[in-house]
Amino acid sequence: LAQLKAALAAETDPAKRAALEAAIADEEEKLRQIAAAYEKAQAEHEKSVEAQQQSAKEKLRKRREALRAKQEAARKARLEAKEAIGLKSAEVESLNAVIA
Numbered sequence: 856l857a858q859l860k861a862a863l864a865a866e867t868d869p870a871k872r873a874a875l876e877a878a879i880a881d882e883e884e885k886l887r888q889i890a891a892a893y894e895k896a897q898a899e900h901e902k903s904v905e906a907q908q909q910s911a912k913e914k915l916r917k918r919r920e921a922l923r924a925k926q927e928a929a930r931k932a933r934l935e936a937k938e939a940i941g942l943k944s945a946e947v948e949s950l951n952a953v954i955a
Contacts, residue, residue: 856882 859882863875 856886 856879859875859879863872863879866872866875
């Protein structure tokens with residue numbers, strides 16, 4: 856593009872100047888298309904990265920939720936086991952009292 860502009864500045868023939876101006880316009884259009892394609896690719900990439908981040912956040916939230924549910928279930932099971940052991944101990948003591 857710089858070479859075309861330099862040639863245009865040095866050219867005096869109107870027909871050649873017109874051809875150089877057309878070539879410069881074509882090159883500038885190509886550059887605009889490349890810039891537009893780059894910007895589109897960047898926007899798509901940023902959108903993809905954001906979607907991946909949201910997906911990772913959602914997976915982490917679900918894992919934490921499942922862990923909390925599992926911990927709560929384990930806590931309830933321990934409590935029930937503790938109560939069951941307590942009842943059995945009370946039954947054994949009452950039987951011992953009856954036997955004695």
